[in-house]
Amino acid sequence: MDKRTRAFQNSKKKGKLPLSIEQLKKSIKDQLHDEADLIFKKINVQNKNILVFYISYLIDKKRLDENLFTPLIYGDKDWTVEKLLAGLPLGESKEHQTVEDVCTKLISGSIGIYIESENKIVSYSILNNQQRPIEKPERESIVIGPQAAFSESIETNLNLVRSSVRSNDLVAEKFTIGSRLPTEVRLLYLKSLANDDDVQTMRQRLTDLKVDDIEDGSVLAQYVEDSSISVFPQFYLTERVDRFSYGISKGKVCVLADGSPEGIVAPTTFFGFFESTEDVYFRWNVATFFRMLRFIAMFISFILTPIYVAGVTFHYEVIPTNLLMTLGESRSKVPFPPVMEVLFLELIIELLREAGARLPTKVGQTIGIVGGIVLGQAAVEAGLTSNVLIIVIAMSALASFTAPSYLMGTAIRVIRYPLIIIAGLFGIIGVTFGLCLLIIHLLRMTSLGRPYFLPVYPFVYQDLDNALFRLPFGVSNKRSIAYRLKDDTRYKEKKSAKQKDIDDFGGYNEH
Amino acid sequence: MKSMFPIVCMFVMLIGCVPTKQIEKLGIVTSYGADLLEDGSIGNTLLYSQFDPNIKEPVQTAESQAHSYEGAIDAANLKTNYKLVTGQIRTKVFGKELAKTGIVRLLSTHFRDASEPATLYIAVSDTTAKDVLTSTTEVDLSKFLYNLIDNNRKREILPKSDLIDFLHKYDDVGIDPVQPLITIEKKRPVIDSIALFQDDIYVDSLSPEETFLIKLTTEKFKAGTHEITLPKEPFKEDIGYDTDKSDKETIHFVLNEIRSKSKVKLDDTEKLSYTVEIKLVSRLIEISEPLIIEDEKTIKKIEKHSSEHFTKQLEEMMEKLKELNVDPIGFGKIYDEETRNKKLTNKEWRDLYPTIDVKFNVKVEIIRHGIMQ
Structure with a gap:
């Protein structure tokens, strides 16, 4: 560890609670390097000094007024940390022991509330997230099928994925990558389907990744992929929500990074790069x-x-x-x-x-x-x-x-x-x-x-379907065998084979 | 990275080692003709294409004198500003006089050199090869000659006659090659008949009628067409009202979609007697007289007479072949197969061949005769 890093960490250790209002103000200002839009609002309720502080451009002011100041001032209670946590009509709350902790929350759109001489600071996240609306995919456009693309906000992206993979089986593990500029990264997979080794490999690679900053999902993919010499991409990067959730439903391990409209789907074969979700939406023979x-x-x-x-x-x-x-x-x-x-x-x-x-x-x-x-x-x-x-x-x-x-x-x-x-x-x-x-x-x-060359090398006969061509759904009822998923049968072949006729429902031929 | 170093080195060293043949710098020889000159050397005629935007005619002619095929190309190269290459050669024409002295010595490069093509046609000129290759400048003669032979072979008029087939039959004991014979008619080369070879020496030619018979015995027809001429006498009672009052002796039938099978059997290895079984299934498509076909009887009659007709023709041809001591049907090969314990030599067979006895057994079957009301 060099000198600068150590000095940086020492400075973080300052500011032990409890502090007076003025001391806290100074401490926060120091931490955030005199951020111009840092707002401190001191209120006095039942002889208790309460300090509310936030960065004004990061938060939703309407919610701040309605859900925080109104109950705080007019509630006229004897506020304590416990009451703050329980008695405010706001969802995402957290207690913090140190000023540094609360400062990291402030920069990601939280407000801090401190009651003088308490030894905890409470924070609420009321982020006013500026994001573009969900748009049509531009790089991977298809004719039929869902037309939603990822945006730069991981919350929106998770929302989109969750709403297309509606299963409580979907795990979204959270990682924070980047020592200088931390970025939230999510690892998504279906617990009951994805191969544990695959999940563990990806988890390991994400955990072991020690970089200062990941610029984008595509950069993250380059950091964690198998070979960085090759010109060929090894993970499928997609901006399509349906392609991403298709990967999840096939037992793949998927990664989303904050600030990036690219989702990573892994593992992917060479032939997978020539597969479009449109192939699934088309009839099998046309798709083939x-x-x-x-x-x-x-x-x-x-x-x-x-x-x-x-x-x-x-x-x-x-x-x-x-x-x-x-x-x-x-x-x-x-x-x-x-x-x-x-x-x-x-x-x-x-x-x-x-x-x-x-x-x-x-x-x-x-x-x-x-x-x-x-x-x-x-x-x-x-x-x-x-x-x-x-x-x-x-x-x-x-x-x-x-x-x-x-x-x-x-x-x-x-x-x-x-x-x-x-x-x-x-x-x-x-x-x-x-x-x-x-x-x-x-x-x-x-x-x-x-x-990478599955299913041609090593040759896996059963996987040829869906990798090189498509078969009708009645026949193609298996997931990839080579990936050793926890369950490789999608549905029973027999059940899907016979389509029910109108006679099977009605009573026309009863007599 | 260390392991890549020798590979990279090797590549750098090898740059420029492969001689380039950029097509715009080449004179691509497409046809070759050879004639026997008075002094015993070979007079060569080459047709080649070159790509000069200023010259209108794409096909050029070059002539040279040499004793071999490769020598001929070298000698001709001195007369052109392009590098003559022979990888696209499609037809080789040999003058009759040269063919009488044997042609295989001018074909040996094709089985020695991998860059020489093996899919080319060989033809014999009725006069000289030069006459054929300089007969006209209006068409691309190389293409013309190639398509002339190729299309007729595909239409099942000519028997198999490419280089591979020639060399195959030349090397085998007991079978002789046949190749098309070309004459010039109205300044265009045409196929007149087929040339019979004894090994690689030109002996005589067969008419198109006889060509059909050769093909009938040696190959299978898949969809051939043939016109046969039968005497009118036996069909007199079946002929309806005839607008043509002229008195004719013969009646012509055209058979098409001919499917045929032939089998040559050696009945007796001592007496050398063979039976050739030919089965010919076809459709009757044209008759020169208004023959009324109402029942099976008429059809049976046509079948019977045409079978006899073919048998007679085959026997006549066989006599001719025996006289010439040429065996294009390959009786000797069958003899060799039957008598496995002793190896047949070419000389032995030439002595035996005129003594063989062949019985032909032709069965013609007409399965359709069209819709007529």
């Missing part, structure tokens, strides 16, 4: 089609441009003759080797995307569409790129945006670049080598200690 489409899109996204580079630079033999003619004609006007051409165009696309994301929405849209078309056309006419490549690049860029998880989409876009370069140097052998490295990397990865 879209899930497959996303896998193919992901594959196209990182393999198409490297294959183009390899084919055009080294392997003219494998290109179908008719395509070869088209490719050759469009390539013949380009002065660069294929790898430079591809990198150049990929760079343009990435610039467009980045610029589109940074600019205000209206300008951003124009940049995206007009920029794409105009620049592409201009590049072809200027003889900088071939027109076949424009299609190839556009396809792989589009495909990378189909991943429901934005983080996974960016990861796929990034791994494309090494593959392109390796394809330009060594051709298809290089691409194969790169893909092998990639697959080895993915196979070795874990998410909360669980294999």
Whole structure:
């Protein structure tokens, strides 16, 4: 422990109760470094000096007047700490032994009440929380299904989760992380379902996390995930309430952090990142089609441009003759080797995307569409790129945006670049080598200690459904077996198999 | 990280070691033709595509003189500003004179070098390969030739005739390859007949009619079409009112959706007598005369006569093949399979082949004859 930390802790130890009103005032002022909006109100009821203090912009003034001052002054009682705790029409109360304690409450929107010469301070939380209303999700939009997104307030978020997972089984363990700027973090899971090891692992990682500050839920995820070298995300970060509670109902361990609209769902497999809650809302066959489409899109996204580079630079033999003619004609006007051409165009696309994301929405849209078309056309006419490549690049860029998880989409876009370069140097052998490295990397990865490539490696036949495709609900009545949940059956297969007919309810055929 | 160091080193060292073949710098040879010259060397004709935005015609021709296929490419390379590569070659045409001296020596690169394609067609030119490959500049001849053979093979008119098949039959004892024979008609190459090879030496050609018979005995038809000509005499009583008053001796039937099965059996290994069982199921789709088909009897009659017709044709062809000492049906292979204990040599079979006795047993079945009211 260095000198400064020790000095800081010593200063905290000052201010033992009981104190006089003036002493207390001074002590609080010291603690809060002369906060300008710190209000002290001294009232005298039945010859007792009572000091009420709060930070004015943090609290709800209406409730302060109605529920505190009114009963305090007009109640005309002989106030004691016990009476304060019991006799005020306010909910969240606490007693404190030290001034430091009460100060930490003050900054999070509480008011403190001190009766002179008592050795306890009472605090009530009447926080006036400034928050934006619940909005539609913007990063993960879907067409059908619930349209609620998390906001920055953990209370609102917990409220949303609790109201979609209505079970007293839902545990929300509380952690405070950050030594300098503490943040409230909640660990949510279903007690009767979630694997105890998973819960314990996450609990351990949260408890052991010693950092000064976590900026956001996504930062917290980076602190607690398994491998920080990898480009692939290991926990699913979602702003969707339904996605979050879907995770909880599937026995996953979920984390919410205060001040962040991102919920963490763990453990997640590689294939989980291509799963959207919309897949559940759609009919199973349609959902399977879209899930497959996303896998193919992901594959196209990182393999198409490297294959183009390899084919055009080294392997003219494998290109179908008719395509070869088209490719050759469009390539013949380009002065660069294929790898430079591809990198150049990929760079343009990435610039467009980045610029589109940074600019205000209206300008951003124009940049995206007009920029794409105009620049592409201009590049072809200027003889900088071939027109076949424009299609190839556009396809792989589009495909990378189909991943429901934005983080996974960016990861796929990034791994494309090494593959392109390796394809330009060594051709298809290089691409194969790169893909092998990639697959080895993915196979070795874990998410909360669980294999990342489940259920393909290790192969779990029963889990293929819901991970790679979807089956009708009558058949798909199991939860993931590989995660070893406490209960892996959702409902009995037989019961769901037969749908009741109108004849089963009515008495039409009784006679 | 330490373990990554040698890998990274290796990569850095290897950069630039792989020779690039950027397509815009290549002259992609798509067809190759070879002819025998007077002095015994080979005259080569190459068709290649190159990608020059200033040149309108995509297909160029190059000629060279050499003693081998690879040598021909090298010699031709001196005459172009592009790097000639042969990985996309689709057709190889051999002049008749060259084919008579054997062609397999010009095909050996395809089974030695992995970057040479194995899916290409081989054809024999009725005159010279140069004539075929320079016959026209209006169409992309490489594409034309490839599709000419490919489509006819897919339509079940030509028997299997690609490189793999050729080499396979060349290497096997007791079976000889057949390949399409190309002539020029109105400045376009056309398939006239099929060339018969004794091993890799061109011997003679067979007409399209005989090609059908070869295919009938060696392969299965899945949906073939064939026109047969039968004498009119036996059908006289079934012919209805005929608007065509001219007197004709023959009647033509067209069978389509032909499905066939054939089985060659060696009945006696000593006497070398074979039975070929052919079953042909088809639909009657066209008749040149207004034949009235009212009952099974007429159909039976057509079936009987066409069976006899096929048998007769097959026997005639067999005589011709025996005379030429060419065995495209592969009787020798069956003999070799039956007599496992001694290995058949090519020479032995050439001596035995003219003495074999083949009995054909063709059964034609017409299962439908269309809806006619």
